[in-house]
Amino acid sequence: MLDDLEDLYLPVPFDHKGHADMAEMSAGCHVCHHHTPQGAEHPACRSCHSVATVKDDVQMPGLKGAYHRQCLSCHREWSHDTACNVCHMPKTQRGRPTPPASQPSSAM
Secondary structure: OOOHHHOEEEOOOOOOHHHHHHHEEEEEEEEOOOOOOOOOOOHHHHOOOOOOOOOOOOOOOOOOHHHHHHHHHHHOOOOOOOHHHHOOOOOOEEEOOOOOOOOOOOOO
C-alpha cells in the first residue's frame, strides 16, 4: 500500500533534534532506537531495515514500513490523525496540487 502512494506524497522532513529533545522528556532515545543496547551508538535504521520492500517478516519490516510503524505509533497518541497529508506534503503536477486520491483513514 505504501508504494502505491509514493507518487502522491513527498518524503517527510525529519527534525531529529526536535524529536531528541522530546525524547528527553519522555522515555528517552530507545523509544525510536528500539534495539540499541544501553550506552551503544545508535545504528542507522537502514542497517537493520532493508531499503527494499520486505513482505516476508512483519517483525522486521523494510525501511519505509519501519518508519511508518515507528512514527505512527507515537503520532497516533498525540494527534489521533493518521491521514498521509498530516506529515507528507502532496506532490504537485504542473504547479498545482495533485488531485486527492481516496486514502484510508489510517496507513497502518
